[in-house]
Amino acid sequence: MVDMTVDIGDLTLKNPVMPGSGTMAEGLGQVMDLSRLGAIVTKTITPDIREGCPPPRVVEYKDATLMAIGIPCKGPDYYVETIVPFYRPYDAPLVCSVSAPTVDGFGKLTAHLSVEGVAAIEANVSCPNLEKDGKAFSMDADATEKAIRRMKEATDRPVWAKLTPNVTDIAAVAQAAQAGGADALTVANGLLGMAVDVENFRPALGNVTGGMTGPALKPIILRMAHQVARAVEIPIIGCGGIVSAEDAIEYMMVGCSAVQVGTINFVHPTAMLDIVDGIEAFCRRKGIERVRDLTGAMRERHGPTEEQVA
Numbered sequence: 404m405v406d407m408t409v410d411i412g413d414l415t416l417k418n419p420v421m422p423g424s425g426t427m428a429e430g431l432g433q434v435m436d437l438s439r440l441g442a443i444v445t446k447t448i449t450p451d452i453r454e455g456c457p458p459p460r461v462v463e464y465k466d467a468t469l470m471a472i473g474i475p476c477k478g479p480d481y482y483v484e485t486i487v488p489f490y491r492p493y494d495a496p497l498v499c500s501v502s503a504p505t506v507d508g509f510g511k512l513t514a515h516l517s518v519e520g521v522a523a524i525e526a527n528v529s530c531p532n533l534e535k536d537g538k539a540f541s542m543d544a545d546a547t548e549k550a551i552r553r554m555k556e557a558t559d560r561p562v563w564a565k566l567t568p569n570v571t572d573i574a575a576v577a578q579a580a581q582a583g584g585a586d587a588l589t590v591a592n593g594l595l596g597m598a599v600d601v602e603n604f605r606p607a608l609g610n611v612t613g614g615m616t617g618p619a620l621k622p623i624i625l626r627m628a629h630q631v632a633r634a635v636e637i638p639i640i641g642c643g644g645i646v647s648a649e650d651a652i653e654y655m656m657v658g659c660s661a662v663q664v665g666t667i668n669f670v671h672p673t674a675m676l677d678i679v680d681g682i683e684a685f686c687r688r689k690g691i692e693r694v695r696d697l698t699g700a701m702r703e704r705h706g707p708t709e710e711q712v713a
């Protein structure tokens with residue numbers, strides 16, 4: 404038996420696998436037992452009702468997807484009244500993802516969603532900061548720290564900060580989120596990209612640019628998770644291009660305590676369960692009794708080989 408539990412701060416998860424925000428919805432419960440997930444993460448919730456970006460919102464590109472959804476949202480009351488109660492019967496902690504255009508907005512929304520049935524709040528700090536220059540909060544270390552600090556003041560729930568990869572020094576932003584009191588970091592959101600519909604001489608996405616997600620993203624975000632792991636003490640949740648147990652294990656080996664799985668959920672809705680089973684099988688094969696021992700288990704490139712260590 405492998406002990407599959409992991410700790411994300413004070414929160415113990417039964418295994419390290421959960422969905423990336425916006426990549427699962429209530430309907431997934433019809434094809435899999437949601438109680439088998441390490442956690443359930445909601446679509447990002449915004450203070451106001453939003454329609455989202457104009458179509459097309461998703462464009463496929465080789466081993467990646469480009470998406471500009473624009474966070475359509477029915478508002479926080481809908482989540483408190485409908486979505487949180489929907490997930491209550493499942494034996495998996497519910498994480499509410501939130502986003503707001505101001506530091507104060509992050510605080511108020513966090514307080515609003517700190518209701519029974521919500522185990523943690525994840526800050527999607529990839530949204531524009533309207534008090535400053537309109538750039539994403541997490542492109543700016545200071546704004547990230549302020550938003551997370553305000554959230555921590557507003558709730559007794561753990562606060563996770565989901566960072567944007569669209570920065571030159573993600574470790575600096577990670578340290579700022581930690582300084583603001585983040586209990587964990589999710590690394591990361593989609594990488595900014597675009598595509599052109601050449602037949603029609605137009606941008607392929609309604610929003611022109613969007614987040615690139617999917618398998619092609621993994622080497623880049625894995626590198627970022629590695630950099631962040633060396634810069635902070637708090638737990639890291641790796642997210643970017645994970646489609647298999649091996650991908651998830653790579654993230655754990657560079658220092659992540661858990662992983663979020665996104666785009667593959669649309670292709671293969673039970674992928675998360677295969678990933679849980681695959682991680683467990685790997686641990687058994689390698690004689691690893693606790694999955695948490697995979698965190699940071701990557702050895703130095705020029706150190707002894709596995710046979711020499713054994």
Ligand SMILES: Cc1cc2nc3c(=O)[nH]c(=O)nc-3n(C[C@H](O)[C@H](O)[C@H](O)COP(=O)(O)O)c2cc1C
Pocket residue numbers: 422423424425426446447468470472474500527565591592593616617618620642643644645663664665666667
């Ligand atoms: C259709 C779609 C919707 C998404 N919506 C959100 C969202 O609401 N909030 C958020 O933080 N990330 C959102 N994401 C980003 C994912 O949570 C994840 O960070 C990203 O897809 C990278 O993981 P992946 O390569 O496994 O897909 C969305 C991604 C997709 C594909």
